[in-house]
Amino acid sequence: MPRSIYLLPLPLLLAAAMMAPLASRPPQPAPAAEEDVVAAAARDPGTMTLAPDAEARWIPFQLTPGNQVRFQMTIDGQAVTAILDTGVSFTLLAQNSPLAAKGKVRPGGQASAIGGAVAIGWMPTRTLSLGGLSRKGGGVAVAPLPALATGDATAVDLLVGRDLLAGHALDIDYAAKRFRLIASGRMPFTGATAPLVVSPERRVYESAVGLGAAKLSPVIVDTGDGSALTVTQAAWRAARLTSLPTTTAIGFGLAGPSVNDLAIAPTARLGKLTAHEVEVRIEPPQGFSESVGVAGRIGSGFLQRYRVLLDPGAGRMILAPGPQADAPAPRSTVGLLLGVASDRLRVLHVMRGGPADKSGWHEGDTICAIDGQPIPRDYVDSPMARWTVGQPGTRVTLRTCDGQDRVLTRARFY
Incomplete structure (x- = not known):
């Protein structure tokens, strides 16, 4: 049976957990008491290097009960646990991580997350290593990161976001439970293609989805969201699928819980790919997607059916069917x-x-x-x-x- 987070009971975690995309808000004037806030535009990006043998440097991962990709990497020479999260604009360190306790964390303003807004800090780093990718300098955002928001019983140290990933192609082999970062433009396997960009407004991965009668755009492509497909109420109405039976599901983001309607759509289209039996969550008015100006999110609950190449530099994503690509969506029969x-x-x-x-x-x-x-x-x-x-x-x-x-x-x- 394919994993489906709203059906599998999770350790200390809702079986319907949603990971929270974290999209930066537009810069706001800082009050006088916050003159030391490190705005997004002022953050040192560091210097990143991709090793010549990066293609051979696969990173093993565990797929958590909440459908997140959990793995290990190093920051400042210390091993940390992390989740791969293309819906996070800046890599995020947990506030209670030992690294945050050792570092100098400065105020970093606010960010939008599922459930509302969260205050963030900013902490400089010396070195960072992720498979074949290394970075000197730069830093990480800092915020509370409870286990409820990360799809497992044990909280992680880090969400690895767009700032580290988007300069390269990200190859996620869900069936083999491994991923790697390779040079943009490479195509290590064939499959259906779909458009992919990093939006200048939200600084996260985005694409478009065909659902029912509608083409929904932009849609965040979010490896950190354990759901399959989430849409706004306006997008659901445009799809003309309101005759489908619905129930409810709840999820937890960085800023708290969110209750959505839930349906199973007969098909969804992503570029040249047509997927069948797709779990769709419909957010309430003024939900997260609407608040940041998108039509919805594609999450790991959908992506895990495929081997996925995310390459915003080349303007594309590639999806090759995995063993569970055509399996019907599992449905709760107890509620x-x-x-x-x-x-x-x-x-x-x-x-x-x-x-x-x-x-x-x-x-x-x-x-x-x-x-x-x-x-x-x-x-x-x-x-x-x-x-x-x-x-x-x-x-x-x-x-x-x-x-x-x-x-x-x-x-x-x-």
Whole structure:
């Protein structure tokens, strides 16, 4: 079964988590008390070098339960954990990382994120190494980076963003769980092509998507967003797909939670590629995408179906089908989005119109056993976790942690 973050219960994390694209706001006049704020235009970009053997320097990664690409790299000679995030305009260091504690962090203004605005700092760095890419000088933005926003039980140190990635081609081999940075213009594999640019306004990767009757543009291409496709309400209406059944899903960004409608679109078009059975989230009015002036986002929940080459310097992305490219989108048949901590599951969201909604489940309810089996410590990776997508019409008995047995009859509801 392909990974789908709104279906897989995650360690301490919503099963529907959305990673937050972090797009810089236009520079604002600083009040007198903030004259030392390091504005985006004043940040030292550093000097980057791509090694002659960069193509051989693959970086292994883990795909987190939230569909993020998690790996290791080094900053100032220290190993850090990181997530690949083309929806972040400036590489972001977690405020509670040991590196931030050691460095000199200055105010850096504000940035837009899912859930609202976040205050950021700016910290200079000496050296940075990522596969075949190295950088001398430069710096990183600094902000709170909770595990809820990064798709795993354990928080990471860093989100690697556009400022480090966009000067080169990014080759992500999801099936082999590895990626590399290579010279722009190279084409190491063939596949369907689609346009790709870095927008001067938002400084993130952007493309266009065909959905129903609409061509949606611009759309952020965001490897840090665990969802498949997210669109604004205006874009959803333009697509003329409002007759499709919808439910709800919740996600967490850097600035907090967001509840969206959720549907499965028959097809979506990305350049010369037509994908089938695509999970689509529809943001509420004034949601993140609308607030930063885009029609939506393409996330890792979609991209992971393919081997992907992102090369904004050459103006293109390339997608070659992977083993799960044509698999139908998995759908919840119980309507519970769950987090897992130790020996229990916690309800983080009850999907509208699902069996759980109709039988009185609520956010905060806890589950300690499924069909008589206690929740194991390896629950997320165990076959037991598939109970949320069981066959419609079948029943499951859930024992709450206060000792009650509650029966759900699975159903297809969106």
